[in-house]
Amino acid sequence: MVDRARLETILSVIGPRVGLEPTAMPSGFEPKNYSSDLMVTPNGIAIVPIHGTLVKRVGAVEAASGLMSYASIEEKLLDAATDPAVRAILMDIDSPGGEVGGVFDLADMISEAGQGKPIWALADDAFSAAYLIASQAHRIIVPQTAGVGSIGVIAVHVDESEKDAKEGRSYTTVFAGARKNDFSTHAPLSLEARTNLQLEVDRLYGMFVAAVAAGRKMHESAVRATEAGLFFGDKAIRVGLADQVGTIRDALAGLSITIDASKKTHSHRAALPREPVYMEETMPMEENPAAETSVVTSRQSQPDLHAKSDIMSDLTDQSAVSNVVDLDKVRAEHGQQMRNEAQAIVDLCALAGMPDLAGGYIAEGQSAEAVRKELLAKRADAEEIHSEVMPGDGTRMQPRQSLETNPVVASCRKLAGQ
Structure with a gap:
């Protein structure tokens, strides 16, 4: 069985070469855009997937076969870092590592992007080059069965000279420059070539250790002491290579708290001394x-x-x-104050004999003091003629309505209590 996504890519690349035109391909097998899988949560957390073996760059078929390029990771991270709607970034890492070429530049970019937005890493297995990427995050969360580490560099030379001899092949190389043929697979590795290769491995290892130490705020000696070992679950925390055992849900919850706290902090920055x-x-x-x-x-x-x-x-x-205001408490206090003001306006209007004006005053947002002054002014301007018309046939007096039974007052009080 061939995975659908892989078949899509294979058909789109080799189909025209074997005479299969795009229009003749089965429905639903159009070329797929693999750069569009950046997901952003409703509260602004961008999840950047970093899965598979890591290489400097890949073609379409290699990408569908489980390889991921540093260039595509950088593109996603830059999109998230420069998008104003994205408030934080979570790198979802599941990778055994990969090539040296390109990974240090990517690590530098992540460190720089982290100066503007929180960047966390979920290390659902992050080894070697993948851990270098994770180490540049502000926080690393590792699931209880996942691992991190393998902070080391390896180079392999394959000597196929004996195989060539068994197959009757003999290779003659013509070259200029003493070191040009050092790493040919058709000859044993010379002592000088091996020494030069070890020097380069040591140089890259020093860069790796320094980058991890800087990202994790560790001493380089502590990083070297891991001896490129693998550390799983809470053991990764004990050696300083991770911060918390958890899942992607824990990572998203923690990042949500972080960005919410940051929002509250910045909203009160104007009140601080400058x-x-x-x-x-x-x-x-x-x-x-x-x-x-x-x-x-x-x-x-x-x-x-x-x-x-x-x-x-x-x-x-x-x-x-340390000076963040409790916004929920402020809202509750303000709501109670508004309800008290509304209740006072209802009572004032009822006492002035103008209960029908209460709703308008409340809707306009006037204070009780302002309403009291306006009602006094209205009473002062009113004519001093009082009369009472008895409803019905005039043979009996109807009881006067009280504040408790007046429907307008009751409605305004209900409105004020909401």
Whole structure:
């Protein structure tokens, strides 16, 4: 059986080459756009899938066969990072790793994008290059049976010279440059070639360790101490390679809380003092055992304007967290105040003998004090002639209506109580 998505891509690529025109392909097998699978939740969390073996770039058939390119990941992340409707990014990672080429540039881009929006990673298996990507997130969540790690670099040389000899093949290479033929598969690896290859592996390993240490706020020695091992579930947390054991539901719930708290913080930023304070700070991630302690240092010299702006933004963000107003409490208090005002207006209008005016005053949003003054003015302008017309045939007096039985007053009070 061939997966439908793979068949779509295979037919779209090789169909014309074998005489199968696109119009002759079965219905529903048009070429598929694999770059359109970015999902955004209703509250603005973009989920970026990073699945399969990672390579620098792929063609259509390779993509349908389980390979994913760094270029396509970067495109999705940039779309999410620059979309004003996206408030946070969750990288959904399930990958054994992949090529070196391109992964460090992608890691740098993720780190830069994280300065503008929260970026979390769900590591449902993130090894080697995939973990390098995950390590640049602000927070890593790992399911209880999933793993992270394999922080290492490997290079393989295949010597096929004995196979060639058994098959009666002999290869003669003509080249210029002493190192041009070092890694030919048709000859054993020379000692000098092996030494040069080890030097390059060591260089890349140093870059890998440094990038993970920077992303996870760990010492490089702690990263090297993992010895490229694999760590699953809560063990990943104990060594500092993850922050929480959980599922994608936990990740989305945590990100939702983060962006909601950020929204409340920024909504009250205008009330904070804006005096020039020259400080810088490094904020560790919550519940990250490998995070370093926050450091605040005073500067003796005045920083440039751009640095000053960034520092003040960080400072106000931290200060505002401890001064966030409970919006639900404010709304409840305001609602109760409005109901009290409405009730007072109903009573004032009833006492002034003008209960039918209460609804209009409440709808206009007038205060009880303003209504009291207006009613007094109306009473002052009214003529002092009082008469009472008895309903019916005039032979008997009808009881006067009280405030409790007046239908207009009752309606206004009901409105005020809502």
